[in-house]
Amino acid sequence: MAKVLMKGNEAIGEGAVRAGCRYFFGYPITPQSELPHYLAKRMPQVGGIYLQSESETAAANMVFGAAGAGARVMTSSSGPGISLMQEGISYLAGAELPCVVVNMIRGGPGLGNIAPAQSDYFQAVKGGGHGDYRLICLAPASVQEIIDLMQDAFDLADKYRNPVMLLADGVLGQMMEPVDLGDEILRQAPEKEWAATGRKKGGPKRLINSLYIVPEDCEQHNIRLSQKYSVITKEEQRWEEYRLDDAKLVIVAFGTCARICKAVIDRAREEGLAVGLIRPITVWPFPNDVLSRVRETAEQFLSVEMNMGQMVEDVRLAVEGRKPVHFYGRVGGMMPVARDVLEEVKKLYNGGAV
Amino acid sequence: MKKIFTRPEALTDLPFHYCPGCTHGIAHRLVAEVIDEMDIYERALGIAPVGCSVFIYNYLDIDMYQAAHGRAPAVGTGIKRVLPDRLVFTYQGDGDAAAIGTGELVHAAARGEKITVLFINNAVYAMTGGQMAPTTLLGQKTTTTPYGRDKDANGLPVKVCEMLAPLDGSAYLARVSLHNPKHIMMAKKAIRKAFEVQMRGDGFTLVEILSSCPTNWGLPPLEALKWLEEKMIPYYPLGEYKTPAEEVQI
Ligand SMILES: Cc1ncc(C[n+]2csc(CCOP(=O)(O)OP(=O)(O)O)c2C)c(N)n1
Ligand code: SF4
Numbered sequence: 236m237a238k239v240l241m242k243g244n245e246a247i248g249e250g251a252v253r254a255g256c257r258y259f260f261g262y263p264i265t266p267q268s269e270l271p272h273y274l275a276k277r278m279p280q281v282g283g284i285y286l287q288s289e290s291e292t293a294a295a296n297m298v299f300g301a302a303g304a305g306a307r308v309m310t311s312s313s314g315p316g317i318s319l320m321q322e323g324i325s326y327l328a329g330a331e332l333p334c335v336v337v338n339m340i341r342g343g344p345g346l347g348n349i350a351p352a353q354s355d356y357f358q359a360v361k362g363g364g365h366g367d368y369r370l371i372c373l374a375p376a377s378v379q380e381i382i383d384l385m386q387d388a389f390d391l392a393d394k395y396r397n398p399v400m401l402l403a404d405g406v407l408g409q410m411m412e413p414v415d416l417g418d419e420i421l422r423q424a425p426e427k428e429w430a431a432t433g434r435k436k437g438g439p440k441r442l443i444n445s446l447y448i449v450p451e452d453c454e455q456h457n458i459r460l461s462q463k464y465s466v467i468t469k470e471e472q473r474w475e476e477y478r479l480d481d482a483k484l485v486i487v488a489f490g491t492c493a494r495i496c497k498a499v500i501d502r503a504r505e506e507g508l509a510v511g512l513i514r515p516i517t518v519w520p521f522p523n524d525v526l527s528r529v530r531e532t533a534e535q536f537l538s539v540e541m542n543m544g545q546m547v548e549d550v551r552l553a554v555e556g557r558k559p560v561h562f563y564g565r566v567g568g569m570m571p572v573a574r575d576v577l578e579e580v581k582k583l584y585n586g587g588a589v
Numbered sequence: 590m591k592k593i594f595t596r597p598e599a600l601t602d603l604p605f606h607y608c609p610g611c612t613h614g615i616a617h618r619l620v621a622e623v624i625d626e627m628d629i630y631e632r633a634l635g636i637a638p639v640g641c642s643v644f645i646y647n648y649l650d651i652d653m654y655q656a657a658h659g660r661a662p663a664v665g666t667g668i669k670r671v672l673p674d675r676l677v678f679t680y681q682g683d684g685d686a687a688a689i690g691t692g693e694l695v696h697a698a699a700r701g702e703k704i705t706v707l708f709i710n711n712a713v714y715a716m717t718g719g720q721m722a723p724t725t726l727l728g729q730k731t732t733t734t735p736y737g738r739d740k741d742a743n744g745l746p747v748k749v750c751e752m753l754a755p756l757d758g759s760a761y762l763a764r765v766s767l768h769n770p771k772h773i774m775m776a777k778k779a780i781r782k783a784f785e786v787q788m789r790g791d792g793f794t795l796v797e798i799l800s801s802c803p804t805n806w807g808l809p810p811l812e813a814l815k816w817l818e819e820k821m822i823p824y825y826p827l828g829e830y831k832t833p834a835e836e837v838q839i
Contacts, residue, residue, distance in 0.1 A: 292693075299664050432634075434651050440653075443654040
C-alpha cells in the first residue's frame with residue numbers, strides 16, 4: 236500500500252480502528268484532541284461508537300463497562316485528564332479488564348501548559364491510581380511506530396487482561412509523517428469467555444469485579460496480579476538499540492527525546508566518541524534485560540528526558556550502581572536541543588574514565 | 590400441594606447480609622421477581638454500587654459488574670453501548686447516586702442513556718457508619734449532623750426525581766416506597782415499567798425507592814418503617830414523575 240501522510244494523533248485513531256477497536260469514550264484536552272476528532276468521524280464508518288463523556292472520570296468508567304462487556308475499547312487524554320482517569324484505571328487493573336489508554340503528555344504539574352513533555356512517566360509506570368497494580372506502557376517514537384504499536388497495544392491488553400497505556404509527548408501527536416498503513420485486514424477482538432454479556436441458564440455466572448473483602452482473598456488476588464506482572468516483565472520488554480555495540484557512553488531516552496538523541500549520537504560518532512542509544516519501547520516493563528547486558532561493557536549512562544528526572548531512577552535500578560548514571564532534562568514544554576545534549580555527552584565522555 | 594410462593598429464579602440462595610428490618614433485601618427480591626416475570630434472565634446485566642448493597646452481585650443470579658463509588662451510570666453506559674439489546678440496570682444508594690456520582694447520574698439521564706437506575710434512598714450513608722447523605726432530612730441526626738441537619742450549615746436535601754424530570758433524556762422516573770406490602774407491590778410495578786421502557790428504547794429510566802435503615806436511624810425495624818412513612822414521604826412524595834408519552838403495556 237502507498238504511504239500516506241498522517242498526524243500522530245490521527246495515526247493512533249486509525250491504528251486503533253485497524254486493531255479492531257470499535258468503542259471510544261473521551262473528553263477533550265490539548266494536545267490530543269485530533270484523536271477524538273478523527274474517531275468521531277471514523278467510528279461511525281466502521282460501525283463503531285464514539286461517545287464524548289461528561290468527564291474523564293466518566294470516560295474511564297465507560298471504558299470499564301465496555302471492556303467488561305468484551306469490547307475492544309479505548310480512551311485518551313493528557314496529564315490533567317489522565318489524573319482524573321486514575322480512579323477508573325485502578326478499577327480496570329483490579330478487575331483485569333483489557334483496554335487502551337492514551338496519554339499524550341503535556342507540561343505539568345497542575346494545569347501546566349499544553350506543550351510536549353514526558354513528566355507523567357512516574358504516573359504511568361509507578362501507579363498513579365491506588366493499589367498495587369501495573370500498566371503495560373508503550374512509548375512510540377514515530378508516527379509509523381504508532382500505527383504498528385496500536386495493534387500490539389490491543390493484543391497485549393487482551394493477552395494479559397490488563398490496561399495498556401500508550402505514552403507519548405505532545406510533539407508526537409502533532410507531528411506529520413508518511414506512514415505505511417499495512418494490510419487492510421482489520422483485526423478482531425478474541426472470544427472473551429469471561430466477559431459479562433448475559434448469563435445463559437445453567438452457564439457460568441460472570442462477574443466483573445475488583446472487590447475482595449476478605450483479606451486472604453485480597454492478598455491472593457494481589458499475588459496473582461503480581462505473578463502476571465512478572466510474566467509480562469519477563470516476556471514483553473521491548474527496546475531499540477542504536478550504535479550500541481561498542482558504546483562507552485550509553486544514552487537512554489524514549490519517544491521524541493530518543494529521536495533527538497540519535498542525531499546527537501551521529502555527531503558524537505563523527506567526532507570519534509563511542510556513544511550509543513537504548514530506546515525503551517516498553518517503559519513498563521522497563522527493558523532491564525538490555526541494560527543489565529550493556530552495563531558490563533559501557534562505562535557510563537546518560538538518561539535524557541523531558542522531565543526533571545523520572546526514568547533515570549529506573550535506569551539506575553537496572554544498572555545497579557555498577558556504572559555512573561547521569562541525567563539531562565528539559566521541562567515545561569522545552570525540548571532538549573541536540574547541540575546542548577552533545578555538549579553534555581562530550582563533558583561526560585572526557586571527564587569520565589574513558 | 591400447589592406452591593404459591595417460591596424464591597425467584599434470578600436470586601441465588603445465599604442469605605442476605607443485611608441488618609434485621611433493612612429493606613435492601615426486599616428491593617433485591619423485587620428486581621429478581623421482575624427479571625423472572627419478564628423472562629429476561631439471559632439478557633439482564635446488573636451493576637452493583639459501593640455501599641451496603643455492594644454484594645448484590647452475590648445475590649442476583651445473573652452476570653454482574655461492580656462499579657466504583659458513584660460511577661455505575663457511566664459503567665452502564667459503556668455496557669449498553671456495546672450490548673444495546675441487553676437490560677442494563679444499576680442499583681445505587683443515595684450516597685452513591687446523589688453525591689459522588691451526581692455527575693454520572695445527571696449526564697446519563699441527559700443523554701437519554703437506555704439504562705435503568707434503581708436508586709435506594711435511605712436518607713443516610715449506611716455502610717460507612719451513618720453519615721449525612723444529600724437526601725438526609727432537615728433536622729435528621731446522623732453521625733456527621735449530630736445536632737440534626739441544618740439548612741444553612743449542611744444544605745438542603747436533594748430530590749432526585751424532581752431534579753431529573755426536566756431533562757429531555759429521562760423517559761421514566763418514579764418514586765416508590767417499601768414501608769408496607771401495598772407499596773412494595775407498587776414498587777415492583779414501577780421497576781417493571783422502568784425495565785419495559787428501557788427495553789423499548791425510550792431513554793433513561795430511574796426508580797427511586799424509599800428504603801429503611803433501622804441501624805443507622807437508631808430505630809427498631811417497625812418504627813423505622815413508620816418513620817419512613819411519616820417523615821420521608823412528605824418530603825419525597827411518591828408517584829410517577831415522568832412517563833413516556835405513549836404508555837407501556839405492562
Ligand atoms: C471513592 C470512594 N469514596 C468513599 C468511599 C466510602 N464509602 C463506601 S460506602 C459509602 C456510602 C454509601 O452510602 P449509600 O450510597 O447511601 O449506600 P448505603 O450504604 O446507604 O446503602 C461511602 C462514602 C468509597 N468506597 N469510595
Ligand atoms: S446499615 Fe442500614 S442500609 Fe445497611 S444493611 Fe443495615 S439497615 Fe440496611
